[in-house]
Amino acid sequence: MEISEDSADPRVRMWSPACQAVALLLGPYAEVVLHDAARDRVLAIWNPMTRRGPGDPSLLGELDRLDPSARDVYGPYEKLLADGRRLSSVSAVLRDEEGQPSAVMCVNLDRTPMDRAAALLAGFAAPSTPRPEALFEQDWTERVHQIIGSFVRARGRPVERLGREDRLTVLTELDRAGVFAFRRAVPVVAGALKASRSTVYALLAELKAQGNAS
Amino acid sequence: MEISEDSADPRVRMWSPACQAVALLLGPYAEVVLHDAARDRVLAIWNPMTRRGPGDPSLLGELDRLDPSARDVYGPYEKLLADGRRLSSVSAVLRDEEGQPSAVMCVNLDRTPMDRAAALLAGFAAPSTPRPEALFEQDWTERVHQIIGSFVRARGRPVERLGREDRLTVLTELDRAGVFAFRRAVPVVAGALKASRSTVYALLAELKAQGNAS
DNA sequence: TCCAGTCCGGACAGTAAGTCCAAGTGAGGT
DNA sequence: ACCTCACTTGGACTTACTGTCCGGACTGGA
Known part of the structure; x- marks a missing residue:
């Protein structure tokens, strides 16, 4: 991964662990570039994104805005690569033990993947899906009356006059519709059928017995 | 931004530009931490994400796996913060001009924002939810898990780590979906949320109070 | 009228739904 | 390291609902 002009250079030896760690993380x-600021050359480079190598002139104007007498850390500022990629960059002036500037480290982070992801997210998020979350049948009692009503109409006889078999049939349908998974279902059904709670339970027990038997 | 025990420490003076540059970029x-490996202490820290400060023990086991005689760069490896944030971390052994290890730099990158984005993208790209939309959802527990699952995915955080607000939101959605009209709904939801029945009832009461107040 | 079949309402037991509380837990502050 | 506060939890408890049972009542037919 590391490409350096001269690994024997004490500056490369000293700074390469830090540079390599950052290059690995990202x-x-x-890309991480270690510059010789005085000679405007690249000392070493990790994850090169351009064709630069050690010994090449630094280019990119990475060192233009540095003023070691003022600050040591610059950025993040934006840079544009020839192919249009946008970079976020920082630079740090690295000093030797006497405090003299000896090298400059630049980290250039390609933001295009994130920009793309951001655009994608923004595009999807904006026209926000109007919640296709289809809900349950909110009003299940409605459905109870519907089922009973249509049966009564088909049978041509009011609920009060339904015979035993009829009620068994209706209850079967209601059960298939999942009505009895709801709380308070039996009293509601009993009311709609104009029958007592006891009767409904008795009929349901009968159905269950039949169902299990068959 | 920088918090250091003693800026006069030559190691801090020497390495802080590089550390600060990385902290700025990201x-x-x-967070960037400069450790005194020999004494297992923090020398300086940028963008602290935990409560650690200079002079504190390094903790986090950041220095456990280092062996300066072998390599200088470690990682990226994954670390888990107490609050559930996942970090990508790298470490570098920093040496003085004699080549003696003098400090360790650690960069801890919080990946939750990216995880979240990735989760969101994956959620969109994936075959979403193949919605077997029946008129009457026979298997409402299925729906419970679907709703909780999609929320967790959007939130990018496992169900165990959902905060109070998150759970209130989920319960609101479940309620809108009519789940609590079913028998045995609360225990099922509590199980799916990895919370106790009591907690679910408490949160539901809170929602009801809010809803009535507004 | 009597019988058979059914339904009703109410009593009752069992199970689930909610409420309440003391104790435990964990994050944040000092 | 300790405290505090907010929250969670399991369990006890109350209330509501579910399901069963039974005596009495109604109905239609013999």
Whole structure:
């Protein structure tokens, strides 16, 4: 991963662990460059994104805005690569033990993947899905009356006059519709059928017995 | 931004530009820690994400796996913060001009923002939810898990780590979906949320109070 | 009228739904 | 390291609902 002009250079030896660590952390999306500021050359480079190598002129104007007498840390500022990729960059002036500037570290982070992801997210998020979350049948009692009503109409006889078999049939349908999974279902059904709670339970027990038997 | 025990420490003076540059580049999502490996202490820290400060023991086991005689760069490896944030971390052994290990730099990058984005993208891209939309959902527990699941995915955080507000939100959605009209709904939801029945009832009461007040 | 079949309402037991509280837990502050 | 506060939890407890049982009442037919 590391490409350096001269690993024997004490500056490279000293700074390469830090540079390499950062390059590792940011995976393929960042390059780390160690510059010789005085000679405007690249000392070493990790994850190169351009074709630069050690010994090449630094280019990119990475060192233009540095003023070691003022500050040591610059950025993040934006840079544009020839192919249009946008970079976020920081630079740090590195000093030797006497406090003299000896090198400059630049980290160039390619933001295009994140920009793309951001755009994608923004595009999807904006016209926000109007909640296709289809809900349950909110009013299940409605459904109870519907089922009973249509049966009564088909049978041509009011609920009060339904015979035993009829009620068994209706209860079967209601059960298939999942009505009895709801709380308070039996009293409601009993009311709608104009029958007593006891009767409904008795009929349901009968159905269950039949169902299990068959 | 920088918090250091003793800026006069030559190691801090020497390494802080590099550390600060990295901290700046990665914005609020990364902390950079400079350790005194020999004494297992923090020398300086940028963008602290935990409560550690200079002079504190290093903790976090950041220095456990280091072996300066072998390599200088470690990682990226994954670490887990107490609050559930997942970190990508790298460490570098920093040496003085004689080549003696003098400090260790650790960069801890919080990946939850990216995880969340990734989760969201995955949620959109994936076959979403193949919605077997029946008129009457026979298997309402299925729906419970679907709703909780999609929320967890959007939130990018496992169900165990959902905060109070998150759970209130989920319960609101479940309620809108009519889940609590079913028998045995609360125990099922409590199980799916990895919370106790009591807690679910408490949160539901809170929602009801809010809803009536407004 | 009597019988058979059914239904009713109420009593009752069992199970689930809610409420309440003391104790435990964990994050944040000092 | 300790305290505090907010929250969670399991369990005890109350209330509501579910399901069963039975005596009495109604109905239609012999």
